[in-house]
Amino acid sequence: MKVDCRIDIRNLTRVEGHGNILIRIHDGRVQEARWEVVETPRFFEAMLVGKRWENVPWICGRICGICSVGHTLASIRAIEHAFGIVPSGLTEKLRLLLKHMETLQSHILHLYFLSAPDYLAAGSVFPLIESSPDVVARAMRIKQLANDLVDSVGGRRMHPTRTVVGGFTMLPEKEELVPFRDRLKKAVDDLLMTAVLFGSFAVPEFSRETEYVSLKGVADYPFIGGDLVSTDGVLRGEDEYREMTNEYIVPQSTAKWARLSRASFAVGALARLNNNFDLLHPLAKEVALNFRLRPVQHNPFMNVTAQLVECVHVVMRSMDLLEELLDGELREARPKVSPKAGAGVGAVEVPRGILYHYYEFDDTGHVRKCDCVIPTGQNHANIQHDLEELAADCLRKGMDDGRIELLAQMLVRAYDPCISCSVH
Amino acid sequence: MTDRNAGGTFLGVPLYRPRTAFFELASCEGCQLQVLNNEATLAPFLGLLEIVNFREAMTGGTDDYEIAFVEGSVSRKDEEDLLKEIRGNARVLVALGSCACFGGVNRLKDRFDPDWTRKTVYGEAPVESGRARPLEDLVAVDLKIYGCPVKKEEVEKVVTNIALGKAVVSPKYPVCMECKANENICLFDLGEPCLGPVTRAGCDSWCPNSRAGCWGCRGPAEDANVEQLEKIMQEHGFAQETILDRLECFGGFARFAEAFRRRRREGAE
Ligand code: SF4
Numbered sequence: 001m002k003v004d005c006r007i008d009i010r011n012l013t014r015v016e017g018h019g020n021i022l023i024r025i026h027d028g029r030v031q032e033a034r035w036e037v038v039e040t041p042r043f044f045e046a047m048l049v050g051k052r053w054e055n056v057p058w059i060c061g062r063i064c065g066i067c068s069v070g071h072t073l074a075s076i077r078a079i080e081h082a083f084g085i086v087p088s089g090l091t092e093k094l095r096l097l098l099k100h101m102e103t104l105q106s107h108i109l110h111l112y113f114l115s116a117p118d119y120l121a122a123g124s125v126f127p128l129i130e131s132s133p134d135v136v137a138r139a140m141r142i143k144q145l146a147n148d149l150v151d152s153v154g155g156r157r158m159h160p161t162r163t164v165v166g167g168f169t170m171l172p173e174k175e176e177l178v179p180f181r182d183r184l185k186k187a188v189d190d191l192l193m194t195a196v197l198f199g200s201f202a203v204p205e206f207s208r209e210t211e212y213v214s215l216k217g218v219a220d221y222p223f224i225g226g227d228l229v230s231t232d233g234v235l236r237g238e239d240e241y242r243e244m245t246n247e248y249i250v251p252q253s254t255a256k257w258a259r260l261s262r263a264s265f266a267v268g269a270l271a272r273l274n275n276n277f278d279l280l281h282p283l284a285k286e287v288a289l290n291f292r293l294r295p296v297q298h299n300p301f302m303n304v305t306a307q308l309v310e311c312v313h314v315v316m317r318s319m320d321l322l323e324e325l326l327d328g329e330l331r332e333a334r335p336k337v338s339p340k341a342g343a344g345v346g347a348v349e350v351p352r353g354i355l356y357h358y359y360e361f362d363d364t365g366h367v368r369k370c371d372c373v374i375p376t377g378q379n380h381a382n383i384q385h386d387l388e389e390l391a392a393d394c395l396r397k398g399m400d401d402g403r404i405e406l407l408a409q410m411l412v413r414a415y416d417p418c419i420s421c422s423v424h
Numbered sequence: 425m426t427d428r429n430a431g432g433t434f435l436g437v438p439l440y441r442p443r444t445a446f447f448e449l450a451s452c453e454g455c456q457l458q459v460l461n462n463e464a465t466l467a468p469f470l471g472l473l474e475i476v477n478f479r480e481a482m483t484g485g486t487d488d489y490e491i492a493f494v495e496g497s498v499s500r501k502d503e504e505d506l507l508k509e510i511r512g513n514a515r516v517l518v519a520l521g522s523c524a525c526f527g528g529v530n531r532l533k534d535r536f537d538p539d540w541t542r543k544t545v546y547g548e549a550p551v552e553s554g555r556a557r558p559l560e561d562l563v564a565v566d567l568k569i570y571g572c573p574v575k576k577e578e579v580e581k582v583v584t585n586i587a588l589g590k591a592v593v594s595p596k597y598p599v600c601m602e603c604k605a606n607e608n609i610c611l612f613d614l615g616e617p618c619l620g621p622v623t624r625a626g627c628d629s630w631c632p633n634s635r636a637g638c639w640g641c642r643g644p645a646e647d648a649n650v651e652q653l654e655k656i657m658q659e660h661g662f663a664q665e666t667i668l669d670r671l672e673c674f675g676g677f678a679r680f681a682e683a684f685r686r687r688r689r690e691g692a693e
Pocket residue numbers: 062065451452453454455456495496520521522523524528529571572573574
C-alpha cells in the first residue's frame with residue numbers, strides 16, 4: 001500500500017482563474033488535502049456603491065467574461081425587482097434565448113476544451129486540432145452557433161450591448177434569426193455525436209453524499225428567477241437567498257465560502273439536474289438515462305455529463321423559442337425606468353450554478369449596498385470536502401502519485417470553476 | 425530559425441510563427457476568451473503563432489516565448505513580480521484589453537479609501553489589496569490592444585503584423601467616424617448619451633451599432649476634445665454625473681474624470 005505522496009499544483013491549468021491543489025499523504029494517512037484560491041479581489045461590491053443604476057449592469061457584467069450574459073441578466077433582474085419593473089413576454093423570451101446560448105457556449109468550451117483533453121491524454125485542445133480535426137470542428141460548430149446567436153440577440157457575444165433594464169436597446173430582424181433554425185437542428189446531431197464521444201470516456205468512480213442547490217423549476221427546467229431549492233429539502237424564495245448561501249470567510253481563499261444544511265453544498269449543472277430532472281426535454285432525459293444519470297447523483301465527476309445533457313435541453317428549447325419568436329411580432333417599446341428607494345434580488349442559473357445579485361438603492365437610484373454571490377464561491381467548500389475524500393479514496397485503492405494528481409485535477413475541473421468570478 | 429517556427433503562408437510568403445504566451449492578472453479573463461471566441465478564424469489564427477503558454481486553455485506552459493499577451497490590471501505584489509518576470513522573458517509585451525491598458529473597471533474601487541473598500545467586502549479579515557494599475561505603470565509595454573472586451577479582429581491584425589514584421593497602429597480618430605460610416609442613427613438624436621465623439625475608434629462602433637451609447641472603453645482618441653463633449657452633453661440636457669460615470673467607467677479617461685471632479689468641486693465652492 002502507498003504510504004507517502006506529495007502533490008503541489010500551483011495555478012491549476014484549464015480552469016478559469018487561479019487556484020492551487022495541495023495533497024500530503026504520510027505514513028499511509030492523508031495529512032492534508034487543500035483547495036486554495038489565491039486570486040486578487042477586484043472589490044465589485046464596493047466599486048458599485050454610489051453609482052447610479054444605469055451603470056450597474058455594465059460594470060457587473062465585467063465580473064466574468066465567460067458568463068457575462070448571466071451576470072448582466074442577474075444584475076438587470078435585481079434592478080427591475082427593486083424598481084418594480086415587469087419585463088414583457090417578448091423580452092423574457094429573448095433573455096431566455098440568450099441564456100440558453102450562453103449555457104451552450106460555456107458547456108461546450110468546458111466539455112471539449114477543458115475537460116476532454118484529460119480523457120484523451122492531451123495537454124490541451126490544440127494538438128487535437130491536428131489529430132482529431134472532426135471532433136474539434138464539431139465543437140467549433142456548436143460554439144459558434146451559440147456565439148453567433150448571442151451576437152444577433154444581445155449585440156455582442158461577450159459583455160452584451162443590447163440588454164438593458166426594461167428590455168433591449170434593439171431587437172433582431174426576423175431574417176437574421178431564420179438561418180438559426182437549421183443551425184440549431186444541426187447542433188442536435190452534433191450533440192448526439194458528442195454524447196457518443198463522452199460515452200467512450202471512463203468517468204472516475206467516486207461519490208460523496210452532497211446537498212445540491214439550484215433554482216426550482218415550475219413549468220420548465222429553470223434558468224431565470226424563481227424559488228430556491230436543495231436536495232436536502234430546503235425551499236426558499238428568491239429574496240431569501242442569504243439564508244440559502246450563508247457566506248463566510250476562510251483563510252485559504254480570497255473567495256468566500258458557503259454552507260446550508262451540511263458543511264458544504266454544490267451548485268451547477270448536476271445540482272440543477274438533481275433538483276429538476278423531470279423538467280428536462282425528453283431528448284435530454286434520454287441522453288441522461290443513457291449515461292445512467294438520474295437524480296440524486298452524488299458523483300461530482302458526473303457534472304460534466306450533466307452539462308452535456310443540459311446542452312441537449314437548451315438546444316431543443318431554443319428551437320421552440322425561435323419558432324415562437326418568428327411567429328410573433330419582433331417589436332416592443334422600452335418602458336421608462338423610474339428609480340425608487342428599495343432593494344432587489346436577481347437569481348439566475350449561469351453555467352456553473354446559481355448566481356445572485358442584490359442591490360439596495362436610495363430614492364434617486366444610487367446604489368447604497370451591493371452583494372453578489374457567485375456559483376463557484378458556493379462550490380469551493382464542497383470542492384475542499386470532495387478533495388479530502390478523494391485523496392483518502394485513492395489511498396485506499398493504492399493508486400500511484402500520477403493517478404492521484406490527475407484525478408485531483410479532474411475533480412476540480414469537473415466543477416468547471418470560474419475562480420476570478422468567485423473572488424470578484 | 426528552427427523548424428518549430430515553420431508556419432503557414434501569407435500572400436505566398438512563408439510566415440514565421442512566433443512563440444506566444446498568454447497571462448492574466450486581475451481581470452474577468454474575457455479578453456483572453458475573446459481570442460478563442462471567433463471560431464471561424466481560430467484555426468488560421470493558430471496557424472499564425474505557436475501558443476506555448478495559455479493557462480486557461482492548456483497544461484504544460486514554458487518560459488521560452490517571444491510575445492506575451494498580458495490581460496488584467498496590477499494591484500498585488502505577486503502580480504507585480506510576475507509581470508516583471510514576463511517582461512524579462514518577452515521580446516514583445518502586449519497589453520491585452522482595457523484592464524491592462526488603463527486599469528479598467530477595476531479602478532472604480534480606487535474612488536474610495538482602501539480600508540473602507542476592504543472592510544465593505546471582507547469585514548475584518550486580512551486581505552491584501554492595492555490600487556488597480558495599468559501594466560505600463562510598472563514595465564515597458566510595446567503594444568496596446570484597447571477595449572473591454574478587445575475585438576478579436578484587432579488581435580488577429582496585431583499578430584499578423586508582428587509575424588510579418590510590420591508596424592502596428594490603432595486608429596487615432598474617434599468612434600463617431602466608424603459610426604457614421606455604418607450609417608447609424610446618432611444616439612444623441614434618440615436622447616441617449618454617447619462618448620463616441622472622444623473615444624478611440626477600432627471597435628467599428630460596436631455599441632452604437634446596437635443603439636447603445638459608447639462608454640469610452642477604448643480610451644481617448646488622439647486630440648479628444650472632452651470639454652467640447654461636455655458642452656454637447658449639457659446642451660442635450662444630460663446631468664454632469666452621466667458624463668462623469670461614462671468617463672470613469674473603463675479607466676481610459678481617468679485623467680479627464682479627475683479634472684472633471686476637480687472642476688465640479690471648485691464650482692461647488
Ligand atoms: S478589459 Fe474588460 S473584457 Fe478584458 S479582461 Fe478587463 S474587464 Fe474583462
